[in-house]
Amino acid sequence: MTDLILTPNIDGVDDFYAELIAAHEGLSKEDSDALNARLVLVLANHVGDREVLSQALKAAEK
Amino acid sequence: MFDDRYTLAYKRYPYKKSADQDAATPVRHPVVVMGGGPIGVATALDLGRQGIPTLVLDDHEGVGMGSRAICFAKRCLEVAGRYGCGKPMVDKGVVWNIGKVFNKDDQVFEFNLLPEEGHEYPAFINMQQPYYESFQLDRFEELQKDGAPIEIRGKNRVDSVEVHDDYVTLNIMTPDGPYTIEADWLIGCDGASSPLRTMLDLDFTGKVFQDSFLIADIKMKNDDFPTERWFWFEPTHGGGASTLLHKQPDDVWRVDFQIGWDVDRTEEMKEENIRRRLDAFLGENVQYDMVWSSIYTFQCKRMDSFRHGRVFFAGDAAHQVSPFGARGANSGMQDVDNLGWKLGMVMRGEAPDSLLDTYNYERIHGADENILNSTRSTDFITPKSEMSRVLRDAVLDLSEKHEFARPMVNSGRLSVPCTYDGSPLNSADALDGPARSRPGSVCPDAPLGDDFLLNKLGDKFILLTIDADAPDMIEEAGIKVERLALSTADDKTGALRERYLGDNDKAVYLIRPDQHVAARRPSFDENQIRAAIRRAIGKE
Numbered sequence: 001m002t003d004l005i006l007t008p009n010i011d012g013v014d015d016f017y018a019e020l021i022a023a024h025e026g027l028s029k030e031d032s033d034a035l036n037a038r039l040v041l042v043l044a045n046h047v048g049d050r051e052v053l054s055q056a057l058k059a060a061e062k
Numbered sequence: 063m064f065d066d067r068y069t070l071a072y073k074r075y076p077y078k079k080s081a082d083q084d085a086a087t088p089v090r091h092p093v094v095v096m097g098g099g100p101i102g103v104a105t106a107l108d109l110g111r112q113g114i115p116t117l118v119l120d121d122h123e124g125v126g127m128g129s130r131a132i133c134f135a136k137r138c139l140e141v142a143g144r145y146g147c148g149k150p151m152v153d154k155g156v157v158w159n160i161g162k163v164f165n166k167d168d169q170v171f172e173f174n175l176l177p178e179e180g181h182e183y184p185a186f187i188n189m190q191q192p193y194y195e196s197f198q199l200d201r202f203e204e205l206q207k208d209g210a211p212i213e214i215r216g217k218n219r220v221d222s223v224e225v226h227d228d229y230v231t232l233n234i235m236t237p238d239g240p241y242t243i244e245a246d247w248l249i250g251c252d253g254a255s256s257p258l259r260t261m262l263d264l265d266f267t268g269k270v271f272q273d274s275f276l277i278a279d280i281k282m283k284n285d286d287f288p289t290e291r292w293f294w295f296e297p298t299h300g301g302g303a304s305t306l307l308h309k310q311p312d313d314v315w316r317v318d319f320q321i322g323w324d325v326d327r328t329e330e331m332k333e334e335n336i337r338r339r340l341d342a343f344l345g346e347n348v349q350y351d352m353v354w355s356s357i358y359t360f361q362c363k364r365m366d367s368f369r370h371g372r373v374f375f376a377g378d379a380a381h382q383v384s385p386f387g388a389r390g391a392n393s394g395m396q397d398v399d400n401l402g403w404k405l406g407m408v409m410r411g412e413a414p415d416s417l418l419d420t421y422n423y424e425r426i427h428g429a430d431e432n433i434l435n436s437t438r439s440t441d442f443i444t445p446k447s448e449m450s451r452v453l454r455d456a457v458l459d460l461s462e463k464h465e466f467a468r469p470m471v472n473s474g475r476l477s478v479p480c481t482y483d484g485s486p487l488n489s490a491d492a493l494d495g496p497a498r499s500r501p502g503s504v505c506p507d508a509p510l511g512d513d514f515l516l517n518k519l520g521d522k523f524i525l526l527t528i529d530a531d532a533p534d535m536i537e538e539a540g541i542k543v544e545r546l547a548l549s550t551a552d553d554k555t556g557a558l559r560e561r562y563l564g565d566n567d568k569a570v571y572l573i574r575p576d577q578h579v580a581a582r583r584p585s586f587d588e589n590q591i592r593a594a595i596r597r598a599i600g601k602e
Contacts, residue, residue: 006464013469017457018438024449032449059464 004055064217064237066122071192074124074199077217083241091117092409094232094245096220096258098122100131100191101377101394102251103198103214107145108402110205110212111521114409117245119234123216125199128354129190129279132310133388137479137504138395139183140577144521147201148183151194155187156289156309163461163471164294170462171471180557181507182514186388186476188310190279194391223248223261223373230372247405249374251394256379262370268363268433271384272323273444276302277356278336281314283349293473295443295458301343304443306473314353317343320444327357360384362433362440369422374401381429386439386474389432396479397425403521403575407599412540417600420487428480435475442472479504482578489572489581489594495564505577508557510548515558518546521575523595525586528558530568532586538595543572574598 010016024032044053075098082089093109095102098120109116134151142148159175177185206212217237224231230248234241250258259266287309294305302319309315319339321330329335336355344350364381368374377394401421407413445451460467482488482502491500498506508515523543525532529550536543550559563569572581572594581594596602 006466008466008469014435014438014472014475017442017470017472020453021441021450024447024453027449029448036449059460062459 002049002052004052004059006059064121064219064235068122069127070122070124071127072125072196074196075120075214075216076123077215077237079236079238080215082243083236083238085241088231088242088244090229090244090246091115092245093117093247093249093405094119094230094243095249095251097250097252097377097379098214098216099126099251099253099377100195100198100391101379101398102249103195103202104141104145104395104398105249105251105376105402106212106214107147107198107201107205108398109406110202110210111145112402112406113211114406115211116213117243118212118214119218119220119232120214120216121219125192125195127192128356129192129277129310129314129316130356131191131194131388131391132188132308132316133186133392133476134189134194135186135388135392135477136181136183137399137477138392139187140507140516141395141399142198143183143516144577145198145201146204147197150197150200151189152183152187154193154197154311155184155189156311157184157187158289158291158309160288161291161293163458163473164292164297165455165458165462166296167294167298168462170458171468173468180509180555182516183507188308188316190310190312190314191391193311220257220261223258225262225371225373228372245372247372247374247409249376249401250379251375251377252379254378254382256375258373259365259375259379262373264370265366266363266382267366268361268382269437270361270363271359271440271444274321274323274325274327274357274359275385276319276321276330276336276339277354277358278317278319278340279310279314279353279355280317280340280350281312281353283351287315295454295473297343299342301339304473305343319343321357323359325357330357331355358385360440362437364426364429364433367422368397368425368429369418374405374418374421376401376425380425381433383432383436384440385436386443387432387436387477388474389436389477392477393428393432393480396428397421399576400425400428413599414601420485420600424480424482424485424487427482427485431480432477439472439474487574487580487598487600489590489597492581492583492590493566493569494584495566495569495582496561499562499571499579499582501579501581503579505571505573505579506561508553508561509555510558511552515548516577519573519577521577523575523580523598524573525591526562526571526573527586528562528569528571530570530585532570532591536588536591536595538592539599539601541595541599543595572598 093116095118106116222233292307304320306318376397457470488501525545580598
């Protein structure tokens with residue numbers, strides 16, 4: 001069973017973060033929320049592993 | 063006639079009448095530098111050490127008051143070290159490694175920078191800018207005593223310039239009235255609001271950030287604050303929307319409050335109002351004296367070109383960034399490091415004029431990298447849109463429990479030297495070696511017995527060989543390149559292998575006078591090295 005990765009795993013994380021912010025630039029709040037929702041689903045599909053997805057949901061909870 | 067724009071911390075070069083002022087015809091100087099700040103004086107140190115007569119003109123008579131730049135990074139110290147004033151800076155400066163990040167009022171995480179071993183200079187030091195400038199001026203005076211042809215003139219304000227094809231005329235105002243001189247080359251190191259840039263009507267474009275920051279330098283009476291960097295995102299103390307606490311020498315702490323765009327400066331600068339913010343932040347029981355305070359706004363801007371014929375711009379005059387990440391003075395020192403050897407070679411007739419265009423190419427690359435990094439930090443600290451803020455807060459929330467989010471927290475990415483990838487002076491990388499020492503990179507330091515590699519490199523072209531054969535000297539296009547032969551047998555710490563060889567047994571590096579790598583190969587190949595030398599001086 002794979003565990004959710006919770007240690008740094010993105011090369012050039014500042015570039016990624018800037019790209020993420022740029023994707024939202026100029027969008028209304030509604031459109032931004034929708035973009036985030038689609039992004040969650042795209043990434044979840046990429047992960048695939050049900051167990052990892054459950055762990056990710058837990059990690060994101062406050 | 064002479065309104066001081068600021069108060070002096072140290073009067074270092076009082077006005078003295080120069081013979082130039084009584085000359086019948088304008089006296090011609092090889093190099094004139096406008097501005098006696100850290101970048102202007104460093105320029106004179108670089109050129110003066112090469113024996114190039116350099117005249118610095120400053121409209122004040124010494125070092126300005128106020129801590130201002132407080133973070134001096136390794137590369138800046140290495141360059142100052144080469145000029146002969148790095149050691150006293152490190153002795154005076156404060157080295158810190160621990161940082162703490164707070165969200166609202168809770169600490170979300172702590173980090174240790176764990177600087178890499180095997181470098182003569184620390185990753186950075188904190189030190190008030192007047193100290194930095196004083197150490198450079200001490201060195202300036204030493205060099206003068208040793209006969210270096212450098213001079214600094216206080217209360218010499220350049221009021222206008224005329225740029226000709228092969229020289230510049232400068233009209234200067236002094237307490238004794240105006241006079242005129244000429245310069246073969248003029249370097250504008252006259253700060254963010256550069257009068258020279260304005261006189262030449264040159265563009266300075268980019269972004270202005272709509273926020274102000276209040277700096278308060280305070281001296282703690284009951285000194286039990288640690289030598290750490292603490293950064294708060296949206297603290298509830300009400301002192302500021304973000305707050306930075308950072309140690310300087312002499313028990314002085316820098317407190318930096320983000321106070322918003324629409325503020326009444328005069329009101330905010332009143333001591334009682336600054337104390338109100340400080341007390342809210344520190345609590346009532348902390349006793350302190352106020353040392354210096356200032357309100358600043360910032361912009362990320364640069365000139366379209368740092369070279370205009372016989373005129374160059376360096377430091378804040380050429381580019382300005384937000385203070386997050388300490389990329390102001392540090393990048394200015396890299397400008398000087400880049401321009402000094404090129405101008406020297408062109409003036410001595412060793413290199414074509416086109417070598418000077420690569421100053422523009424390489425340092426614009428550096429400025430853009432600094433602007434990008436400091437803009438990102440600014441956007442993280444002061445999000446511009448609602449979603450940007452939501453994501454930022456999500457990163458901060460996650461960073462408390464999850465390590466992965468911590469590198470995303472951006473309260474300033476500390477200045478590292480720019481790698482000149484793609485520079486016309488680089489030869490194609492012929493070694494499958496470490497990325498950090500690829501052509502264009504600044505040479506990483508490494509211990510060599512009791513000394514360090516960068517001291518051995520000095521400030522000339524060097525052929526560095528590690529367990530590789532090569533002639534002891536190679537002369538190409540009038541340039542004598544000496545070999546520095548090193549061996550992994552003497553590399554007790556393994557730093558040389560790790561930083562220069564990687565998986566290779568041997569390597570040959572051609573290194574520029576500013577200690578950037580021009581070319582590297584697995585072994586000496588005479589034709590290739592000769593071509594690399596020509597390329598590195600703009601002759602290929």
